[in-house]
Amino acid sequence: MDVDDHAEELASTLGVDKTEVKSDLENLVAYSVPVDEAVQSIRRKYGSDTGNAAVPSTKDVDAVDIDDGNVTVTVRVITVGCRTIQYQGDEQVIREGILADETGTISYTAWQDFGFEPGDSVTIGNAGVREWDGQPELNIGQSSTVAVETDSISVVEHDLPCPIGGHTSLLELRPGNRGRVVDVEIIEIEERVIDGRDGETTIHSGVIADGSGRLPFTDWGARSILSSGETYRFDDVYIREFRGAPQVNLSTFTTVESLSEDIEITDDAKQVEIGEAVDSGGVFDVEIIATVLEVREGSGLIERCPECNRALQGGQCREHGAVEAKNDMRVKAIVDDGTGAVTAILDRELTESVYGGSMDEAMSVAREAMDKSVIAEEIRSTIVGREYRIRGNLSVDEYGANLETAEFEQTSDDPATRAQSVLEEVTS
Numbered sequence: 001m002d003v004d005d006h007a008e009e010l011a012s013t014l015g016v017d018k019t020e021v022k023s024d025l026e027n028l029v030a031y032s033v034p035v036d037e038a039v040q041s042i043r044r045k046y047g048s049d050t051g052n053a054a055v056p057s058t059k060d061v062d063a064v065d066i067d068d069g070n071v072t073v074t075v076r077v078i079t080v081g082c083r084t085i086q087y088q089g090d091e092q093v094i095r096e097g098i099l100a101d102e103t104g105t106i107s108y109t110a111w112q113d114f115g116f117e118p119g120d121s122v123t124i125g126n127a128g129v130r131e132w133d134g135q136p137e138l139n140i141g142q143s144s145t146v147a148v149e150t151d152s153i154s155v156v157e158h159d160l161p162c163p164i165g166g167h168t169s170l171l172e173l174r175p176g177n178r179g180r181v182v183d184v185e186i187i188e189i190e191e192r193v194i195d196g197r198d199g200e201t202t203i204h205s206g207v208i209a210d211g212s213g214r215l216p217f218t219d220w221g222a223r224s225i226l227s228s229g230e231t232y233r234f235d236d237v238y239i240r241e242f243r244g245a246p247q248v249n250l251s252t253f254t255t256v257e258s259l260s261e262d263i264e265i266t267d268d269a270k271q272v273e274i275g276e277a278v279d280s281g282g283v284f285d286v287e288i289i290a291t292v293l294e295v296r297e298g299s300g301l302i303e304r305c306p307e308c309n310r311a312l313q314g315g316q317c318r319e320h321g322a323v324e325a326k327n328d329m330r331v332k333a334i335v336d337d338g339t340g341a342v343t344a345i346l347d348r349e350l351t352e353s354v355y356g357g358s359m360d361e362a363m364s365v366a367r368e369a370m371d372k373s374v375i376a377e378e379i380r381s382t383i384v385g386r387e388y389r390i391r392g393n394l395s396v397d398e399y400g401a402n403l404e405t406a407e408f409e410q411t412s413d414d415p416a417t418r419a420q421s422v423l424e425e426v427t428s
Protein backbone atom coordinates (compact mmCIF):
# COMPACT_ATOMS: atom_id res chain seq x y z
CA MET A 1 0.00 0.00 0.00
CA ASP A 2 1.27 3.46 -0.83
CA VAL A 3 0.29 6.76 0.76
CA ASP A 4 -2.61 7.17 -1.66
CA ASP A 5 -4.05 3.74 -0.75
CA HIS A 6 -3.70 4.45 2.96
CA ALA A 7 -5.41 7.82 2.49
CA GLU A 8 -8.25 6.18 0.59
CA GLU A 9 -8.80 3.61 3.32
CA LEU A 10 -8.55 6.15 6.13
CA ALA A 11 -10.94 8.52 4.40
CA SER A 12 -13.58 5.81 4.04
CA THR A 13 -13.24 4.34 7.56
CA LEU A 14 -13.09 7.75 9.28
CA GLY A 15 -15.62 9.36 6.99
CA VAL A 16 -13.44 12.39 6.20
CA ASP A 17 -12.15 14.12 3.11
CA LYS A 18 -9.43 12.13 1.32
CA THR A 19 -7.31 15.12 0.22
CA GLU A 20 -7.11 16.34 3.81
CA VAL A 21 -6.08 12.94 5.15
CA LYS A 22 -3.56 12.48 2.35
CA SER A 23 -1.92 15.83 3.03
CA ASP A 24 -1.58 14.97 6.75
CA LEU A 25 -0.11 11.58 5.88
CA GLU A 26 2.39 13.05 3.43
CA ASN A 27 3.40 15.61 6.00
CA LEU A 28 4.14 12.95 8.62
CA VAL A 29 6.00 10.73 6.17
CA ALA A 30 8.10 13.74 5.14
CA TYR A 31 9.13 13.96 8.84
CA SER A 32 10.30 10.31 8.56
CA VAL A 33 7.41 8.96 10.62
CA PRO A 34 6.98 5.30 9.59
CA VAL A 35 3.80 4.95 7.56
CA ASP A 36 2.07 2.62 10.06
CA GLU A 37 2.71 5.06 12.87
CA ALA A 38 1.46 7.89 10.66
CA VAL A 39 -1.76 5.99 9.97
CA GLN A 40 -2.27 5.51 13.73
CA SER A 41 -1.70 9.24 14.30
CA ILE A 42 -4.28 10.13 11.68
CA ARG A 43 -6.76 7.70 13.25
CA ARG A 44 -6.21 9.42 16.60
CA LYS A 45 -6.54 12.85 15.03
CA TYR A 46 -9.91 12.07 13.43
CA GLY A 47 -11.04 9.61 16.05
CA SER A 48 -14.12 10.51 18.07
CA ASP A 49 -12.54 10.75 21.53
CA THR A 50 -9.17 12.43 21.00
CA GLY A 51 -8.57 15.74 19.37
CA ASN A 52 -4.77 15.69 19.42
CA ALA A 53 -3.19 17.06 16.31
CA ALA A 54 -0.74 14.52 14.95
CA VAL A 55 1.28 16.96 12.93
CA PRO A 56 4.09 18.54 14.98
CA SER A 57 3.63 22.24 15.52
CA THR A 58 6.46 24.69 15.11
CA LYS A 59 7.26 26.31 18.44
CA ASP A 60 9.58 28.72 20.19
CA VAL A 61 11.65 26.93 22.81
CA ASP A 62 9.97 28.59 25.79
CA ALA A 63 6.54 27.61 24.42
CA VAL A 64 7.35 23.87 24.36
CA ASP A 65 5.10 22.22 26.92
CA ILE A 66 5.35 18.79 28.57
CA ASP A 67 1.89 18.05 27.12
CA ASP A 68 3.07 18.59 23.53
CA GLY A 69 3.29 15.25 21.76
CA ASN A 70 5.89 16.36 19.26
CA VAL A 71 7.23 19.69 18.04
CA THR A 72 9.43 21.33 15.45
CA VAL A 73 12.00 23.85 16.70
CA THR A 74 14.64 26.02 15.05
CA VAL A 75 17.56 26.35 17.46
CA ARG A 76 21.26 26.88 18.13
CA VAL A 77 23.15 23.86 19.49
CA ILE A 78 24.85 24.90 22.76
CA THR A 79 26.39 21.61 23.96
CA VAL A 80 26.77 18.06 22.67
CA GLY A 81 27.77 15.31 25.09
CA CYS A 82 28.24 11.68 24.02
CA ARG A 83 27.54 8.76 26.30
CA THR A 84 27.01 5.01 26.05
CA ILE A 85 23.95 3.63 27.75
CA GLN A 86 22.32 0.22 28.04
CA TYR A 87 19.04 0.34 26.17
CA GLN A 88 16.84 -2.75 25.94
CA GLY A 89 19.88 -4.97 26.44
CA ASP A 90 22.06 -3.22 23.86
CA GLU A 91 24.82 -0.64 24.15
CA GLN A 92 23.76 2.54 22.50
CA VAL A 93 25.58 5.83 21.99
CA ILE A 94 23.39 8.81 22.78
CA ARG A 95 24.02 12.53 22.52
CA GLU A 96 22.72 14.92 25.15
CA GLY A 97 22.95 18.62 25.78
CA ILE A 98 21.27 21.98 25.46
CA LEU A 99 19.53 23.75 22.59
CA ALA A 100 18.51 27.41 22.63
CA ASP A 101 16.75 30.09 20.67
CA GLU A 102 16.02 33.71 21.55
CA THR A 103 13.23 32.68 23.92
CA GLY A 104 15.03 30.10 26.10
CA THR A 105 16.90 26.83 26.44
CA ILE A 106 15.86 23.17 26.45
CA SER A 107 17.67 19.88 27.09
CA TYR A 108 17.70 17.13 24.50
CA THR A 109 18.62 13.50 23.98
CA ALA A 110 19.45 12.36 20.44
CA TRP A 111 19.24 8.60 19.86
CA GLN A 112 21.39 8.67 16.76
CA ASP A 113 24.15 10.85 15.33
CA PHE A 114 22.53 13.67 13.37
CA GLY A 115 25.95 15.27 12.90
CA PHE A 116 25.24 18.59 14.59
CA GLU A 117 27.88 20.27 16.74
CA PRO A 118 27.94 23.13 19.27
CA GLY A 119 27.35 26.43 17.51
CA ASP A 120 25.31 24.91 14.64
CA SER A 121 21.89 26.34 13.79
CA VAL A 122 19.36 23.64 12.95
CA THR A 123 15.67 22.94 12.49
CA ILE A 124 14.66 19.79 14.32
CA GLY A 125 11.44 18.33 12.94
CA ASN A 126 9.09 16.04 14.84
CA ALA A 127 11.05 15.91 18.11
CA GLY A 128 9.21 14.07 20.87
CA VAL A 129 8.56 16.00 24.08
CA ARG A 130 9.00 14.23 27.40
CA GLU A 131 9.12 15.38 30.95
CA TRP A 132 12.30 15.29 32.95
CA ASP A 133 12.39 16.73 36.47
CA GLY A 134 9.24 18.74 35.78
CA GLN A 135 10.72 20.31 32.64
CA PRO A 136 10.07 19.52 28.98
CA GLU A 137 12.95 17.82 27.17
CA LEU A 138 13.31 16.95 23.49
CA ASN A 139 13.70 13.38 22.35
CA ILE A 140 15.29 13.32 18.90
CA GLY A 141 14.89 9.88 17.38
CA GLN A 142 14.23 7.86 14.27
CA SER A 143 11.15 9.80 13.29
CA SER A 144 12.85 13.20 13.75
CA THR A 145 14.63 15.19 11.07
CA VAL A 146 17.51 17.64 11.47
CA ALA A 147 18.14 20.27 8.80
CA VAL A 148 21.03 22.74 8.94
CA GLU A 149 20.04 26.42 8.81
CA THR A 150 22.28 28.75 6.85
CA ASP A 151 21.41 31.77 9.01
CA SER A 152 22.72 31.68 12.54
CA ILE A 153 19.98 31.51 15.18
CA SER A 154 20.50 34.19 17.80
CA VAL A 155 20.46 33.34 21.49
CA VAL A 156 20.55 35.43 24.67
CA GLU A 157 24.09 34.71 25.89
CA HIS A 158 23.55 35.66 29.53
CA ASP A 159 20.51 33.37 29.82
CA LEU A 160 22.51 30.32 28.75
CA PRO A 161 23.68 27.94 31.52
CA CYS A 162 27.10 27.88 29.81
CA PRO A 163 28.67 29.46 26.73
CA ILE A 164 28.21 27.81 23.30
CA GLY A 165 30.58 24.82 23.38
CA GLY A 166 30.09 24.12 27.09
CA HIS A 167 33.12 25.73 28.77
CA THR A 168 32.27 25.80 32.51
CA SER A 169 34.06 26.55 35.79
CA LEU A 170 34.03 23.80 38.44
CA LEU A 171 31.96 25.95 40.80
CA GLU A 172 29.17 26.26 38.21
CA LEU A 173 28.91 22.56 37.33
CA ARG A 174 25.73 20.78 38.45
CA PRO A 175 24.73 17.12 38.50
CA GLY A 176 23.03 16.31 35.20
CA ASN A 177 25.25 18.61 33.08
CA ARG A 178 26.42 16.98 29.81
CA GLY A 179 28.99 17.81 27.19
CA ARG A 180 30.87 20.33 29.31
CA VAL A 181 34.46 21.49 28.86
CA VAL A 182 36.75 22.22 31.83
CA ASP A 183 40.34 23.47 32.13
CA VAL A 184 41.82 21.98 35.30
CA GLU A 185 44.87 20.94 37.25
CA ILE A 186 44.93 17.44 38.72
CA ILE A 187 45.49 17.70 42.49
CA GLU A 188 45.26 13.99 43.35
CA ILE A 189 44.90 10.87 41.24
CA GLU A 190 44.80 7.20 42.11
CA GLU A 191 44.19 3.98 40.27
CA ARG A 192 41.35 1.78 41.48
CA VAL A 193 39.92 -1.55 40.41
CA ILE A 194 36.15 -1.75 40.61
CA ASP A 195 33.57 -4.44 39.93
CA GLY A 196 31.89 -2.97 36.90
CA ARG A 197 29.22 -4.10 34.49
CA ASP A 198 31.81 -6.07 32.50
CA GLY A 199 33.76 -7.52 35.47
CA GLU A 200 36.84 -5.92 36.98
CA THR A 201 37.60 -2.54 35.52
CA THR A 202 40.51 -0.19 36.21
CA ILE A 203 39.55 3.45 36.65
CA HIS A 204 41.28 6.61 37.81
CA SER A 205 39.77 8.87 40.41
CA GLY A 206 40.94 11.91 42.29
CA VAL A 207 40.51 15.64 42.69
CA ILE A 208 40.76 18.44 40.11
CA ALA A 209 40.92 22.21 40.64
CA ASP A 210 40.52 25.44 38.71
CA GLY A 211 40.27 29.08 39.72
CA SER A 212 36.78 28.57 41.16
CA GLY A 213 37.17 25.47 43.34
CA ARG A 214 37.80 21.74 43.52
CA LEU A 215 35.77 18.69 42.59
CA PRO A 216 36.24 14.93 42.61
CA PHE A 217 36.61 13.27 39.19
CA THR A 218 36.56 9.78 37.73
CA ASP A 219 38.20 8.77 34.48
CA TRP A 220 36.35 5.61 33.39
CA GLY A 221 38.92 5.16 30.62
CA ALA A 222 41.93 5.17 33.04
CA ARG A 223 43.99 7.26 30.62
CA SER A 224 47.73 6.87 31.22
CA ILE A 225 48.39 10.50 30.19
CA LEU A 226 46.82 11.93 33.37
CA SER A 227 49.14 12.80 36.23
CA SER A 228 49.10 14.88 39.35
CA GLY A 229 50.27 18.51 39.13
CA GLU A 230 49.62 18.72 35.37
CA THR A 231 46.98 20.83 33.60
CA TYR A 232 44.47 19.60 31.02
CA ARG A 233 41.41 20.48 29.01
CA PHE A 234 38.71 17.82 29.38
CA ASP A 235 36.29 18.21 26.46
CA ASP A 236 32.89 16.49 26.85
CA VAL A 237 32.59 15.54 30.50
CA TYR A 238 29.33 14.69 32.26
CA ILE A 239 28.43 15.48 35.85
CA ARG A 240 26.90 13.08 38.35
CA GLU A 241 26.08 13.46 41.98
CA PHE A 242 28.49 11.74 44.35
CA ARG A 243 27.82 12.00 48.10
CA GLY A 244 25.65 15.02 47.46
CA ALA A 245 28.29 16.94 45.50
CA PRO A 246 28.97 17.19 41.75
CA GLN A 247 31.50 14.71 40.35
CA VAL A 248 33.21 15.20 36.97
CA ASN A 249 33.17 12.09 34.77
CA LEU A 250 35.42 11.36 31.79
CA SER A 251 33.90 8.82 29.40
CA THR A 252 35.52 7.17 26.40
CA PHE A 253 34.15 10.09 24.36
CA THR A 254 35.97 12.73 26.42
CA THR A 255 38.98 14.22 24.68
CA VAL A 256 41.92 15.14 26.91
CA GLU A 257 44.44 17.73 25.87
CA SER A 258 47.50 18.80 27.89
CA LEU A 259 47.59 22.56 28.46
CA SER A 260 50.95 24.20 27.94
CA GLU A 261 50.22 27.00 30.40
CA ASP A 262 49.68 26.74 34.12
CA ILE A 263 46.23 27.63 35.28
CA GLU A 264 45.50 29.68 38.36
CA ILE A 265 43.94 27.33 40.89
CA THR A 266 42.42 28.24 44.20
CA ASP A 267 43.77 26.83 47.46
CA ASP A 268 40.80 28.07 49.44
CA ALA A 269 37.73 26.04 50.22
CA LYS A 270 34.34 27.63 49.89
CA GLN A 271 33.17 29.05 53.26
CA VAL A 272 29.67 27.88 54.06
CA GLU A 273 27.09 27.84 56.80
CA ILE A 274 26.30 24.32 57.99
CA GLY A 275 22.51 24.74 57.65
CA GLU A 276 22.75 25.77 54.01
CA ALA A 277 25.30 23.06 53.14
CA VAL A 278 23.20 20.33 54.76
CA ASP A 279 20.06 21.56 52.94
CA SER A 280 21.88 21.37 49.60
CA GLY A 281 22.53 17.65 50.17
CA GLY A 282 26.31 17.91 50.28
CA VAL A 283 29.26 20.05 49.21
CA PHE A 284 32.77 19.04 48.19
CA ASP A 285 35.67 20.85 49.89
CA VAL A 286 34.12 23.40 52.22
CA GLU A 287 35.26 25.35 55.24
CA ILE A 288 33.10 25.93 58.28
CA ILE A 289 33.73 27.71 61.58
CA ALA A 290 31.95 25.83 64.33
CA THR A 291 32.01 24.91 68.00
CA VAL A 292 32.43 21.31 69.18
CA LEU A 293 29.33 20.36 71.18
CA GLU A 294 30.08 16.71 71.80
CA VAL A 295 32.53 13.89 71.11
CA ARG A 296 30.45 10.88 70.09
CA GLU A 297 30.75 7.22 71.09
CA GLY A 298 33.22 5.38 68.90
CA SER A 299 35.86 8.10 69.18
CA GLY A 300 39.44 7.75 70.43
CA LEU A 301 41.06 4.31 70.14
CA ILE A 302 38.92 2.02 68.02
CA GLU A 303 39.20 -1.40 66.38
CA ARG A 304 38.47 -2.10 62.73
CA CYS A 305 37.75 -5.18 60.66
CA PRO A 306 40.83 -6.05 58.53
CA GLU A 307 38.48 -7.20 55.73
CA CYS A 308 36.07 -4.33 55.30
CA ASN A 309 37.46 -1.59 57.57
CA ARG A 310 34.20 -1.25 59.52
CA ALA A 311 34.57 -0.25 63.16
CA LEU A 312 34.05 -3.34 65.36
CA GLN A 313 31.32 -3.49 68.01
CA GLY A 314 32.48 -5.56 70.98
CA GLY A 315 35.19 -7.22 68.87
CA GLN A 316 32.67 -8.26 66.18
CA CYS A 317 32.30 -7.05 62.60
CA ARG A 318 28.71 -6.67 61.43
CA GLU A 319 29.65 -8.42 58.21
CA HIS A 320 32.55 -10.73 59.10
CA GLY A 321 31.92 -11.69 62.75
CA ALA A 322 34.90 -12.27 65.06
CA VAL A 323 38.03 -11.05 63.33
CA GLU A 324 41.58 -10.13 64.28
CA ALA A 325 41.11 -6.45 65.04
CA LYS A 326 43.15 -3.68 63.47
CA ASN A 327 43.78 -0.68 65.75
CA ASP A 328 42.90 2.82 64.62
CA MET A 329 42.08 6.24 66.02
CA ARG A 330 39.34 8.63 65.03
CA VAL A 331 37.13 11.41 66.36
CA LYS A 332 33.43 11.81 65.63
CA ALA A 333 32.64 15.30 66.86
CA ILE A 334 29.29 17.05 66.67
CA VAL A 335 29.99 20.64 65.65
CA ASP A 336 27.53 23.50 65.38
CA ASP A 337 27.78 27.00 63.90
CA GLY A 338 24.35 28.31 64.92
CA THR A 339 22.78 27.45 61.54
CA GLY A 340 23.03 23.66 61.89
CA ALA A 341 25.09 20.74 63.13
CA VAL A 342 27.25 18.13 61.42
CA THR A 343 29.43 15.22 62.61
CA ALA A 344 33.05 16.01 61.80
CA ILE A 345 35.00 12.76 61.29
CA LEU A 346 38.74 13.02 61.93
CA ASP A 347 41.10 10.32 60.65
CA ARG A 348 44.00 8.85 62.64
CA GLU A 349 46.46 11.60 61.74
CA LEU A 350 44.16 14.46 62.77
CA THR A 351 43.08 12.53 65.88
CA GLU A 352 46.73 12.04 66.94
CA SER A 353 47.21 15.76 66.50
CA VAL A 354 44.22 16.78 68.68
CA TYR A 355 45.14 14.09 71.23
CA GLY A 356 48.71 15.38 71.25
CA GLY A 357 50.38 11.99 70.92
CA SER A 358 50.86 9.05 68.59
CA MET A 359 48.60 6.00 68.49
CA ASP A 360 51.39 3.94 70.14
CA GLU A 361 51.52 6.42 73.00
CA ALA A 362 47.73 6.36 73.31
CA MET A 363 47.82 2.53 73.38
CA SER A 364 50.28 2.46 76.25
CA VAL A 365 48.28 5.05 78.22
CA ALA A 366 45.15 2.93 77.69
CA ARG A 367 46.99 -0.26 78.77
CA GLU A 368 48.19 1.41 81.93
CA ALA A 369 44.67 2.63 82.76
CA MET A 370 43.27 -0.75 81.60
CA ASP A 371 40.62 1.31 79.82
CA LYS A 372 40.58 2.54 76.23
CA SER A 373 37.94 5.17 76.93
CA VAL A 374 40.49 7.37 78.75
CA ILE A 375 41.74 8.48 75.31
CA ALA A 376 38.31 9.62 74.09
CA GLU A 377 37.85 11.32 77.47
CA GLU A 378 41.14 13.19 77.04
CA ILE A 379 40.13 14.33 73.53
CA ARG A 380 36.69 15.35 74.83
CA SER A 381 38.16 17.58 77.51
CA THR A 382 40.46 19.20 74.95
CA ILE A 383 38.01 20.09 72.18
CA VAL A 384 34.45 20.32 73.56
CA GLY A 385 33.32 23.94 73.83
CA ARG A 386 36.08 25.25 71.58
CA GLU A 387 35.70 26.79 68.15
CA TYR A 388 37.43 25.27 65.10
CA ARG A 389 38.01 26.06 61.46
CA ILE A 390 37.14 22.79 59.76
CA ARG A 391 37.74 21.93 56.11
CA GLY A 392 36.43 18.82 54.41
CA ASN A 393 33.76 17.17 52.28
CA LEU A 394 30.24 17.45 53.59
CA SER A 395 27.76 14.70 52.77
CA VAL A 396 24.27 13.87 53.93
CA ASP A 397 22.86 10.36 54.19
CA GLU A 398 19.99 8.64 56.01
CA TYR A 399 21.94 8.78 59.29
CA GLY A 400 22.64 12.49 59.12
CA ALA A 401 25.27 14.94 57.93
CA ASN A 402 28.97 14.09 58.04
CA LEU A 403 32.06 16.14 57.35
CA GLU A 404 35.00 14.01 56.23
CA THR A 405 37.62 16.27 57.74
CA ALA A 406 40.88 17.26 56.04
CA GLU A 407 41.86 20.23 58.27
CA PHE A 408 40.87 20.88 61.88
CA GLU A 409 42.36 23.97 63.50
CA GLN A 410 41.32 25.83 66.58
CA THR A 411 40.42 29.44 65.80
CA SER A 412 42.59 32.00 67.56
CA ASP A 413 39.49 33.07 69.36
CA ASP A 414 39.36 31.22 72.72
CA PRO A 415 36.15 30.95 74.79
CA ALA A 416 37.31 33.39 77.48
CA THR A 417 38.12 36.12 74.95
CA ARG A 418 34.86 35.45 73.13
CA ALA A 419 32.86 35.77 76.35
CA GLN A 420 34.75 38.96 77.12
CA SER A 421 33.98 40.51 73.72
CA VAL A 422 30.31 39.59 73.96
CA LEU A 423 30.25 41.21 77.37
CA GLU A 424 31.89 44.36 75.99
CA GLU A 425 29.35 44.55 73.18
CA VAL A 426 26.53 44.28 75.68
CA THR A 427 27.90 46.86 78.10
CA SER A 428 29.18 49.45 75.60
Ligand SMILES: [Zn+2]
Residues within 6 Å of the ligand: 305, 306, 307, 308, 309, 310, 317, 318, 319, 320, 321
Ligand atom coordinates in the same frame (compact mmCIF):
# COMPACT_ATOMS: atom_id res chain seq x y z
ZN1 LIG B 1 34.24 -6.77 58.23
